[in-house]
Amino acid sequence: MVNVQFLDADKKKVIAYLASPQDDEQWPNQGKVEGDDPRLIEYLSTAPEAVKQAVMESR
Numbered sequence: 001m002v003n004v005q006f007l008d009a010d011k012k013k014v015i016a017y018l019a020s021p022q023d024d025e026q027w028p029n030q031g032k033v034e035g036d037d038p039r040l041i042e043y044l045s046t047a048p049e050a051v052k053q054a055v056m057e058s059r
Helices: 038-044 049-058
Strands: 002-006 014-017 030-033
Touching: 002 038, 002 049, 014 038, 014 049, 038 049
Parallel strands: none
Antiparallel strands: 002 014, 002 030
């Protein structure tokens, strides 16, 4: 599972990769997704290479 932050409470769009769970007050709309989740794949399609590498290592 990969820790992520979603755009809003609908959880339809991933906007950030999180190395671990964060404080919910500072980082709202957190969750975990599978490595093959389409929302994560869409986010990674435009993410910097360093983020892609970090996600691959966390799976």
